[in-house]
Amino acid sequence: MYKLEEFKQLVKDFSDVADFLVIYIAEAHSTDGWAFTNNIDINQHRSLEDRLSAAQILVQKEPQCPVVVDEMNNVSAIKYGALPERLYVLQAGKVLYKGGMGPIGYHPMEVRWLLEKIK
Numbered sequence: 001m002y003k004l005e006e007f008k009q010l011v012k013d014f015s016d017v018a019d020f021l022v023i024y025i026a027e028a029h030s031t032d033g034w035a036f037t038n039n040i041d042i043n044q045h046r047s048l049e050d051r052l053s054a055a056q057i058l059v060q061k062e063p064q065c066p067v068v069v070d071e072m073n074n075v076s077a078i079k080y081g082a083l084p085e086r087l088y089v090l091q092a093g094k095v096l097y098k099g100g101m102g103p104i105g106y107h108p109m110e111v112r113w114l115l116e117k118i119k
Helices: 002-014 048-060 075-080 108-118
Strands: 022-024 067-069 088-091 094-098
Touching (some): 022 048, 048 067, 094 108
Parallel strands (some): 022 067
């Protein structure tokens, strides 16, 4: 959960210069798929209702920004190469930062450095 705490701190520190949004995509480590021990119990999404329900778990952790849900055809995840997770910074429709694929390439500190330059 440390990643979420880092993200929440980014939102808190930079909400005056940036709008933040989380797009909840397909569950990378579902209980009925490729699961880790001690992971949250979420099955693969078989319907939009399943995905919306799973996204509520994240919303309850108060990410400090809006959370939207990707369509079942995973259009956002495919377009942004986001599975299992990825950070982006966009400005005026242009990508300023494209983070590496998570979890290894998930580096909120890189986003922090960029936003500090913008601020």
